[in-house]
Amino acid sequence: MHELGIAMRIAEIATRVARQEGVKKVDAVLVEVGELSGIVPEALLFSFESAIKNSFLENSRLEINLISASAKCSRCQTVFRPEGFFSLCPVCEGVDCEILSGKELFIKSLVSENGK
Numbered sequence: 001m002h003e004l005g006i007a008m009r010i011a012e013i014a015t016r017v018a019r020q021e022g023v024k025k026v027d028a029v030l031v032e033v034g035e036l037s038g039i040v041p042e043a044l045l046f047s048f049e050s051a052i053k054n055s056f057l058e059n060s061r062l063e064i065n066l067i068s069a070s071a072k073c074s075r076c077q078t079v080f081r082p083e084g085f086f087s088l089c090p091v092c093e094g095v096d097c098e099i100l101s102g103k104e105l106f107i108k109s110l111v112s113e114n115g116k
C-alpha cells in the first residue's frame with residue numbers, strides 16, 4: 001500500500017527530529033496533506049499505527065490537516081477549486097492552470113507534553 005511507505009517515512013523523520021531536539025515522548029505528529037496529494041487520510045492513519053508499533057513513536061498519534069485544492073487560470077486569473085491536476089478553468093475553459101495548493105505532504109510539527 002502506497003500510504004504505508006509514506007507513514008514509515010513520516011515516522012522515520014519524526015523520530016529523527018524528536019531525538020535531535022531531545023524530546024522523550026511524542027504525543028502527536030501533525031502533517032499537512034493536500035487534497036491532490038493522492039493520500040487517503042484514513043489509510044495513512046491506519047498505516048501510521050502499524051508503522052510506529054514497537055518503536056520510539058509508539059502511542060503517539062497522527063493528526064492530519066487536510067488542505068483543499070486551489071488553482072489559478074493563467075488566462076483569466078480566476079482562482080477555482082480543481083477536481084484534479086488537469087482541470088479546465090470554469091470561467092474561460094482555459095487549460096493552462098497553475099495548482100496553488102493541494103499537493104502538500106509534509107510534517108508540520110511534533111507535539112509533546114513537555115512543551116517541545
Ligand SMILES: [Zn+2]
Nearest residue numbers: 073076089092
Ligand atoms: Zn480562465
